[in-house]
Amino acid sequence: MRYKCCDYLLHQIVFDQTDIKPCCATSMNKESAKFIDNFNGGDFDIDEYIKQRNQYIEMFKQGNIPNCCKDCPMIREDDWDEKNLYFDRIIMANIAKCSCNCIYCVYTYNNPELKQYYNTKKSYDIKPILKKLRDSNLLNNNILLIIGGGECSEFPKGELEWLIYFTSFNNGRIQILSSGIKYSKAIEQILRYGKAELSISPDSGTKKTFEKIKRVKAFEQVWENLTRYINAANTNKNAMAEIKYIIIPNINDNISEVKSFLNKCKKINCKNLHIDVEHHWYAENKNKPVPEKIKTIIKYINQNKQDMYVSYSVETNNWLNQCNGD
Numbered sequence: 255m256r257y258k259c260c261d262y263l264l265h266q267i268v269f270d271q272t273d274i275k276p277c278c279a280t281s282m283n284k285e286s287a288k289f290i291d292n293f294n295g296g297d298f299d300i301d302e303y304i305k306q307r308n309q310y311i312e313m314f315k316q317g318n319i320p321n322c323c324k325d326c327p328m329i330r331e332d333d334w335d336e337k338n339l340y341f342d343r344i345i346m347a348n349i350a351k352c353s354c355n356c357i358y359c360v361y362t363y364n365n366p367e368l369k370q371y372y373n374t375k376k377s378y379d380i381k382p383i384l385k386k387l388r389d390s391n392l393l394n395n396n397i398l399l400i401i402g403g404g405e406c407s408e409f410p411k412g413e414l415e416w417l418i419y420f421t422s423f424n425n426g427r428i429q430i431l432s433s434g435i436k437y438s439k440a441i442e443q444i445l446r447y448g449k450a451e452l453s454i455s456p457d458s459g460t461k462k463t464f465e466k467i468k469r470v471k472a473f474e475q476v477w478e479n480l481t482r483y484i485n486a487a488n489t490n491k492n493a494m495a496e497i498k499y500i501i502i503p504n505i506n507d508n509i510s511e512v513k514s515f516l517n518k519c520k521k522i523n524c525k526n527l528h529i530d531v532e533h534h535w536y537a538e539n540k541n542k543p544v545p546e547k548i549k550t551i552i553k554y555i556n557q558n559k560q561d562m563y564v565s566y567s568v569e570t571n572n573w574l575n576q577c578n579g580d
């Protein structure tokens with residue numbers, strides 16, 4: 255049946271701090287659907303999750319878009335296959351511990367004092383849930399496990415290795431967002447095996463700007479680790495390691511910073527760049543024209559990227575793409 259719906263509702267599952275849901279939706283500045291709320295570990299009720307998901311699908315079918323989904327850019331019309339409602343994207347965001355301290359971090363953006371709370375909070379264990387989903391035949395053969403923030407290289411000993419093993423064993427891939435501060439042998443190895451995508455976001459080409467954004471002293475360390483990861487990724491065409499630049503108005507939206515950043519990327523033979531705009535700022539400004547400074551940056555990157563591939567995030571893609579047409 256053809257109707258408007260979204261891939262994430264059908265095939266994605268997000269393990270957040272205390273809830274389990276189909277998407278994050280945080281960049282849209284609103285609450286997402288929570289199919290299991292107040293979850294702190296223990297038995298994961300699959301039937302309840304599926305029941306809630308089916309109710310949402312039914313609403314979409316009837317053209318009655320749930321409030322939390324209205325205006326979502328992920329909605330599209332298609333012939334949705336409801337016979338195969340497996341999960342193929344799993345997002346892990348239940349652990350927020352991270353030794354970096356980015357000014358835009360979703361965990362602490364409105365309340366910096368939460369840093370201490372998140373760094374000491376005990377999170378629930380996702381391993382039994384993943385096994386349960388697999389044993390209930392709810393995982394597709396080619397799952398993508400996305401490890402979002404916190405910082406997976408700082409997970410308890412053996413945890414990241416278990417997740418890599420589980421994903422590879424189930425013919426899957428792993429997508430890792432890392433601060434890049436702590437080197438992980440497991441990350442380097444999985445890149446060499448061609449089973450991973452890594453994204454690290456220094457957002458700067460100079461130490462001064464890095465420290466302003468990240469609020470930690472680790473500029474050289476991050477670029478050193480990036481060099482090792484990019485070298486590993488470049489040995490296998492199925493691996494991908496991208497370096498990200500989140501444009502933050504009034505902080506790093508100048509050509510001199512971008513120039514230093516691009517030079518560093520070229521020096522370590524990076525093949526993939528990802529450009530984004532700080533999401534809190536974007537949510538407040540997306541209906542305004544793209545600022546001239548951002549247009550200039552996008553143009554500069556496109557003219558100087560050489561053989562690097564440039565991508566934008568799903569949320570800001572249309573907005574940033576306008577700059578390419580000018």
Ligand code: SF4
Nearest residue numbers: 260262277323326328
């Ligand atoms: S908010 Fe968007 S991505 Fe999330 S379930 Fe609704 S339509 Fe899908």
Ligand code: SF4
Nearest residue numbers: 352354356359403433
């Ligand atoms: S690296 Fe990610 S989790 Fe860590 S502070 Fe930055 S945005 Fe937050």
